[in-house]
Amino acid sequence: MLEIIYVSVIVSVLWFLYIYQKDVFGPEPLGKILKAVGWGAIPAVLLSFFLESFVFFWAGLLSAPLVEEACKGIYVYRMRKDPKLEGPMDGLVYGAAVAIGFEIVENLLYSFSVEFGLELVAVRSIAVGHILFTGLFGLMVGVAKIKGKRRMIIYGYIGAVLMHFAWNSLVSVHWASYFILVPVFILILKLLVDIAWKYELDVYISPREEMEYKARRFITERDGASTVALADELGIDPHRTALFMKSVGAKFDRGKKKWYLAAAEPEQQVTSEQD
Numbered sequence: 489m490l491e492i493i494y495v496s497v498i499v500s501v502l503w504f505l506y507i508y509q510k511d512v513f514g515p516e517p518l519g520k521i522l523k524a525v526g527w528g529a530i531p532a533v534l535l536s537f538f539l540e541s542f543v544f545f546w547a548g549l550l551s552a553p554l555v556e557e558a559c560k561g562i563y564v565y566r567m568r569k570d571p572k573l574e575g576p577m578d579g580l581v582y583g584a585a586v587a588i589g590f591e592i593v594e595n596l597l598y599s600f601s602v603e604f605g606l607e608l609v610a611v612r613s614i615a616v617g618h619i620l621f622t623g624l625f626g627l628m629v630g631v632a633k634i635k636g637k638r639r640m641i642i643y644g645y646i647g648a649v650l651m652h653f654a655w656n657s658l659v660s661v662h663w664a665s666y667f668i669l670v671p672v673f674i675l676i677l678k679l680l681v682d683i684a685w686k687y688e689l690d691v692y693i694s695p696r697e698e699m700e701y702k703a704r705r706f707i708t709e710r711d712g713a714s715t716v717a718l719a720d721e722l723g724i725d726p727h728r729t730a731l732f733m734k735s736v737g738a739k740f741d742r743g744k745k746k747w748y749l750a751a752a753e754p755e756q757q758v759t760s761e762q763d
Contacts, residue, residue: 492735496595500588502613503619503677507584510685511577513692520572521585528589528622533597535559548763549660553652557621560586561645564626568633575691576630577684583626587618616654620677621648627680634687651676666682685735686751693724700736704749707738712746 508515536552536559551670564583567573573582631637651673658665681721693699699722706721707713713721719729733740737750 493596493735496592500591503616504584504588507681508581511581512731513688516578516581524563524582524585525589528560528586529593532559532590547655550653552656555648557645557648557652560590560622561625564629568629573625576627576687579626579630580623582683583622583676584619587622591618616673618678620673621652623680624648627684688734707747707749712748714746
């Protein structure tokens with residue numbers, strides 16, 4: 489059992505950190521993240537068990553997706569009015585935090601089953617199932633907040649339920665489904681992170697086109713530029729600058745500690761005035 493808990497915790501936390509490290513423009517407070525994990529681990533699990541056992545028992549394979557995504561999503565939905573939840577990235581972070589609490593406890597409970605072994609725990613955790621489902625819902629809560637369109641929340645819930653249902657349905661048919669679902673779910677999670685990251689850039693690096701033009705011209709005129717110099721030019725902190733430069737396709741030369749435009753080698757970059 490200890491091995492199951494260990495694998496579940498480590499893999500889930502690593503996936504969460506993959507998401508959290510992108511939230512650089514206003515990282516969520518640790519206290520709120522831990523509260524989200526706590527909600528997923530205790531209230532969401534207990535409420536799901538009660539509803540699945542005594543209310544939605546008739547729904548079959550749809551029971552778990554309908555109930556669990558609602559119970560996990562309650563926390564993120566209630567946070568939509570919290571000033572700390574500012575957009576899609578924040579929603580994704582809180583959704584993922586709720587999910588890892590839920591998944592760790594769910595794996596622990598499943599471990600009492602004779603058929604539930606360490607290998608299955610590893611596959612379930614690597615597949616990012618709950619993190620993906622509740623992360624999608626959280627992202628859509630964030631989109632709804634900045635766009636003022638509450639229907640986005642409904643779309644997020646429907647999307648989470650459908651993916652959860654697809655997982656339950658396919659893995660119940662044949663174990664080979666894992667080989668399809670695991671890479672697909674990981675790719676979808678990466679897509680969600682990229683979407684949330686784009687929203688972050690559009691909000692915090694604005695106007696983006698102007699910033700990109702300034703950065704490219706600054707690099708070209710100086711035959712490369714350091715992160716600190718670019719940060720001073722753009723008026724943002726160095727960490728944000730580095731992430732922004734990666735997003736526009738610039739390359740960092742670790743030896744020279746300078747950024748260069750990806751379209752040309754350093755020695756080929758000349759100013760338009762020199763042309």
